[in-house]
Amino acid sequence: MNIAAVGCGTVGASWIALFYTAGHDVSVFDPAIEDVTDLRSRIAPHLPALRSLGFDGYGQLHLASSVERACDGVDLVQESATEDIEAKIALFRSLDLAVPSDTIIASSTSSLLLSDMVRECRNPERCILAHPFNPPHLIPLVELFGTNKAIIARAVEIYGALGKSPVALNREIQGHIAGRLSSALFQEAVHLVAEGVASAKDVDTALRDGPALRWSLTGAFLAYHLGGGKGGIQSYLQHLGASQERRWKDLGHPSLTEKTRNLIADEVEAAYGEKTIDELESLRDQALVESLITRSKRKA
Numbered sequence: 001m002n003i004a005a006v007g008c009g010t011v012g013a014s015w016i017a018l019f020y021t022a023g024h025d026v027s028v029f030d031p032a033i034e035d036v037t038d039l040r041s042r043i044a045p046h047l048p049a050l051r052s053l054g055f056d057g058y059g060q061l062h063l064a065s066s067v068e069r070a071c072d073g074v075d076l077v078q079e080s081a082t083e084d085i086e087a088k089i090a091l092f093r094s095l096d097l098a099v100p101s102d103t104i105i106a107s108s109t110s111s112l113l114l115s116d117m118v119r120e121c122r123n124p125e126r127c128i129l130a131h132p133f134n135p136p137h138l139i140p141l142v143e144l145f146g147t148n149k150a151i152i153a154r155a156v157e158i159y160g161a162l163g164k165s166p167v168a169l170n171r172e173i174q175g176h177i178a179g180r181l182s183s184a185l186f187q188e189a190v191h192l193v194a195e196g197v198a199s200a201k202d203v204d205t206a207l208r209d210g211p212a213l214r215w216s217l218t219g220a221f222l223a224y225h226l227g228g229g230k231g232g233i234q235s236y237l238q239h240l241g242a243s244q245e246r247r248w249k250d251l252g253h254p255s256l257t258e259k260t261r262n263l264i265a266d267e268v269e270a271a272y273g274e275k276t277i278d279e280l281e282s283l284r285d286q287a288l289v290e291s292l293i294t295r296s297k298r299k300a
Helices: 010-021 036-052 085-098 149-161 178-194 200-208 211-227 229-250 258-272 277-299
Strands: 002-006 025-029 061-063 076-079 104-107 127-132 141-145 165-168
Touching: 002 010, 010 025, 010 036, 010 076, 010 127, 036 061, 036 277, 076 085, 085 104, 104 149, 127 149, 141 149, 149 165, 178 200, 178 258, 200 211, 200 258, 211 229
Parallel strands: 002 025, 002 076, 025 061, 076 104, 104 127, 141 165
Antiparallel strands: 127 141
């Protein structure tokens, strides 16, 4: 498959590494990339983890001088440019004109609505949301939304063949699915720290070694389905639904004032400041690879 990757920032470079090691030819456009050596240096940190997961097909990697050249004859465009709505509108207008009529144009956007981005496209139905979770080359999730069911079905096949776990939204919504769930958890995490209930490190530990560990295997609904015993989710909601509602009413609604921002930054620095961001990312990626390998063995 021939793929155009537009944007080679944190998300774009991760996508490019996955496409490339999955054996696809990737044509990249990013005005900030100086040359092919620069491009390769940006994806190089991701390659060892992908090799350990069996991604060692290696297609061709090209650096294009324009959007039009990058999109010439491709089957899929993965757009990962800056999160600015006016820039996205202009970019999608250009992409719509540049690619063949049956090419899927997919956006990695985490914060913008597809309907806003494609408002000036002649063929908006082939434009979709394909939002990954960071880092895209390792986290299986990709959230899909589009108005054409046949194109979404094609996208499910494409991303599924890359080892992703595609989920399709029935309608668009700000933050999609995972972003909203993450925001809800982060809101309460900030509240707990801001109110002096616990340190940032202990909040992270409580989440990582408690609900997150269970939810990584079950998700939220199955976790509570199992929590209901033989009666399942119906039994749980009947007997413990009221306790959920009491907690919902007591959840915090913090504001990210300067005082709160500084408090959170100080807490995070105290918890993790002995390591650089690069070191923390490396440790995270190693743990993700180990988890994915274990999951693969369990499925087999």
